[in-house]
Amino acid sequence: MIPLSWYMVLATILFSIGIYGVLVRRNIIIMFLSIELMLNAVNLNLVAMSHYLDSLRGQSFTFFIITVAAAEAAIGLGLVIVLFRNKKTVYVDHINELKG
């Protein structure tokens, strides 16, 4: 039997890697991919806890998180396409019109 804390440690490490990816990368598509990593870490945590709590609530939440992640990917990548069409760049440090 696998202890619950193993899953939680794995989810925490995956979440931190996602944070690292969002903070470090310049490419906005890889930043979106890192957000997907963080969502997956949360999903893993929810499924593990719902299994150890004999409940299905966490798994239902995971179902909805996957739905929202699909919607977020569609909208976010649409925004990336518009950004690339207008600015010819996908690098977040080139988007600095509002910088004084």
Place this chain on the structure above:
Amino acid sequence: MISQLIFLYCALVIISTALLAVRFHNPVYSVLSVLVLFFHIAGLYLLLNAEFLAAIQIIVYAGGILILYLFVLFLVNLRQEIKSQRFVAHHRLSTVISIILGLSLLAIIPYFKLGAKGNYPVARIEQLTHTKAIGMEIYSTFILPFELAGLILLIAVIGGLVLARNDKTDPADDVSDSAAPTISEVQE
């Protein structure tokens, strides 16, 4: 024992592919390593008796979302991407911040206490089958969030179409009606 070995294998692959995904020069390699990661997360779901979610993970994440990422990735200039700098200017500070955040989250874990048990033990889920059990839960307790999820997907479909539509009239590839001569012009 065997399940612990499977968990350790999946955890090792998940962490290494996640690290590779945020560090690869080529974004296509990043997306493909995230694909491997999603398959191993589906393996962990199977280990947790969540077969339906494992199937959804593979179908929606690996089959849908990542393909979308790959399509968008081919719109940008990959040749320039491989040559240029992949990290922002202050990336050392960001590394320190994420390591501190991860360590503080890990330090919290021992203080976690499980709450009250629910009414779906593994034996009952196995008897009902997982898909039926989660369907009963979603269609009774979570019916309103389910409807809202449908609405969110509709908004995503419409929003994606509106955002990605090319309404700028580019003279090079203008095939819209405005370029064609109108009826009055033809008659003149």
